[in-house]
Amino acid sequence: MNHQQLFEQIQKKRSFLCVGLDTDILKIPKHLKDTSDPIFSFNKEIIDATAEFSVAYKPNLAFYESLGWQGWESLEKTVHYVREKYQDIFLIADAKRGDIGNTSNLYARAFFDKLDFDAITVAPYMGEDSVKPFMTYLDKWVILLALTSNKGAFDFQFLKDEKSGDQLFESVLKTSKDWGSNESMMYVVGATKAEKLKEIREIVPNHFLLVPGVGAQGGSLQEVAKNGMNNKCGLLVNSSRGIIYASAETDFAEKAGEAAKKVQQEMEILLSESKLI
Template sequence: MNQQQLFEQIQKKRSFLCVGLDTDIQKIPQHLLDTSDPMFSFNKEIIDATAEFTVAYKPNLAFYESQGSAGIVSLEKTVSYVKSKYPNIFIIADAKRGDIGNTSNLYARAFFGKQKYDAVTVAPYMGEDSVKPFMTYPEKWVILLALTSNQGAYDFQFIENKENGEKLFETVLKTSQKWGTEENLMYVVGATKAEKLKEIREIVPNHFLLVPGVGAQGGSLQEVAHNGLNRKCGLLVNSSRGIIYASSDVDFADQAKAAAKKVQQEMEVLLAEANLI
């Protein structure tokens, strides 16, 4: 999926919502534990309930890897289900990979050759040769960690270069633009750092940003949109717990649908105000 196709889906659905499939076997409704594949059963119902309101799904691989081979099977079934039933929905592997070039080449082959994701999150701190292998696949995306939503972001990402005063996350944004384009490179910018979005937009005005941290983590959707929207929307705002765990009872899918619809309606207003729909 290229940038224009993604923007067209945003316009069609009047939404830039990404639903994080952070499926925790310890949190899904009890009645699903009796099914043959509880994690997939949960995901399938969440996907069917929210697909009309979302343009992307983002499974966090740690939740599946924690369950060993059974979890990987659940994940593969989830991706295949989305691809077969909702082929226009963007799928992000939240994997945060980053290793030397040879290893990154195999990671890229796994996510884009074997598993058919549209994008994968990548850590930039081993440099260009650890990132470029992911960019050799047409219409696939690298989503580079730039400014994350966690408290630990302040440990390194705000360190200033004494010579030019440039913060480390700013260096990541500037340097990485030499590796890819706005057609294959996005950035993670946490919603809890939304006040930095204007500065970030000065560096990367045309790239898409994946923005986690809205909802349970306390980020403001309105602030993110005000500071981060561009001429092609340029935002995928992720909500995980606030949608998929809106209820832990038998009505969990209905409650997830209601939560996703509420976010979509807020996004529709913001897109209209920005003259993007």
């Protein structure tokens, strides 16, 4: 999916919601645990209940890997299900990979060839040759970590470079934006750092930003939209726990759908206020 197509989906659904499929075997409703693949059963019902209100899904790889190869099989089934039933969904592998060139090539093979994801999150520490292999695929995306939503972001991401005066996350943005274009790169910016979105928009005015941290982590959707929205929306705001665990009972999918709809309605207002729909 390219930049324009993603924007069109946002306009059509009046939503820039990404649902995080952080599917934890310990948290899914009891009645699903007897099915042959509880993780996939859960995802399938969540997707069916929320696809109308969401433009993207973001499985977090850790949750699948923690179950070994069976977890990977559940992930593959989830990806295939979305690809068959909801062709217009943007699929993000939240994998935070990144390695030397020949290894990143293989991660690209894993997530873009073997699995048909649209995008993968990548950590910037190892620099250009760890990121570029993901950008050789047409209409596939790298989503590079810039400013993350967690407390540990303050350990290194704000260190200020002696020469340029830029903080590390700014150096990451400024250096990496020349590695590709806003047709192949996005950035992760945590909603808990919404006040930084204005500065970030000056560096990357046209890139999409993937924004986690709204909801459970405390970020505000209004603040994110106010500071981060551009003329093609330019935002994918992720919510995980607030949607997929809205209920732990047999009505979990229905409640997830309601929670997603509520976020979509807030987003519709924000899109409308910005005259994007």
